[in-house]
Amino acid sequence: MNVWEALAILAAGIGAGGINAVVGSGTLFTFPVLLALGYPPVTATISNSIGLAPGSLSGAIGYRRELRGQGGRLLRFGVMSCLGAVTGGTLLLTLPSDVFERVVPVLIGVACVLIIVQPRLAAWLRRRRPARPNGGPLVPVGVYGAGVYGGYFAAAQGIILISVIGTALDEDVQRINALKNALAFLVNATAAVFYTVFAAPSWPVVGLIAAGSVVGGYFGARLGRRLKPFALRGLIVAVGLSAAVQLVVEQL
Numbered sequence: 001m002n003v004w005e006a007l008a009i010l011a012a013g014i015g016a017g018g019i020n021a022v023v024g025s026g027t028l029f030t031f032p033v034l035l036a037l038g039y040p041p042v043t044a045t046i047s048n049s050i051g052l053a054p055g056s057l058s059g060a061i062g063y064r065r066e067l068r069g070q071g072g073r074l075l076r077f078g079v080m081s082c083l084g085a086v087t088g089g090t091l092l093l094t095l096p097s098d099v100f101e102r103v104v105p106v107l108i109g110v111a112c113v114l115i116i117v118q119p120r121l122a123a124w125l126r127r128r129r130p131a132r133p134n135g136g137p138l139v140p141v142g143v144y145g146a147g148v149y150g151g152y153f154a155a156a157q158g159i160i161l162i163s164v165i166g167t168a169l170d171e172d173v174q175r176i177n178a179l180k181n182a183l184a185f186l187v188n189a190t191a192a193v194f195y196t197v198f199a200a201p202s203w204p205v206v207g208l209i210a211a212g213s214v215v216g217g218y219f220g221a222r223l224g225r226r227l228k229p230f231a232l233r234g235l236i237v238a239v240g241l242s243a244a245v246q247l248v249v250e251q252l
Helices: 003-022 027-036 041-062 071-094 097-101 104-128 139-152 157-166 173-198 203-224 229-251
Strands: none
Touching (some): 003 027, 003 173, 003 203, 041 071, 041 173, 071 139, 104 157, 139 173, 157 173
């Protein structure tokens, strides 16, 4: 790895950390850079997952004010996120790399649709049943599914998490985004431990992405907390659609 390659990976880590704190899908900054530099896809995915974990923590800390009063939710959903991350990591190491990636654009597209209709859908659900502080019994299943996705590929897991918990919880979008950041950190941290034990990451890449993602996560959280709900929702959809298009193009 030369100096320019190291700077490219560091810059990608900063961008990934920032977009993960605001929306999610930061992997689409780092993963293509690693592939362009010649790293095998599985090695790139593993190294990226480990490197982004510190940035996820930085983003979650940046939203600590919006996390107040959500400790019960974080505990309930966090267990499912960790279990999902282990499942996703196991799938990555045992299945062909193209199996799951084929359905990723579809999942992202569905997530974007859910984000667009989330306010009206949440209002309809509230009229149909009393508001539930934890969203009902099916939400942990959805959080587990997002954890599987995040443990396997990571790109846009934040968008999927927001779509799952945002349609079920009667909460402000900023508090939902804070919960998303905390759950994404748990997924990334669990996947990082799993891959450290069972896989062979590129540690120089891990270090550069980790350093960049911490910086990007801190400033991304500061920006995201200032966005109006409509603007934040629009940014989430824009990034999600971009992610889906990029993944489709890469498969052609």
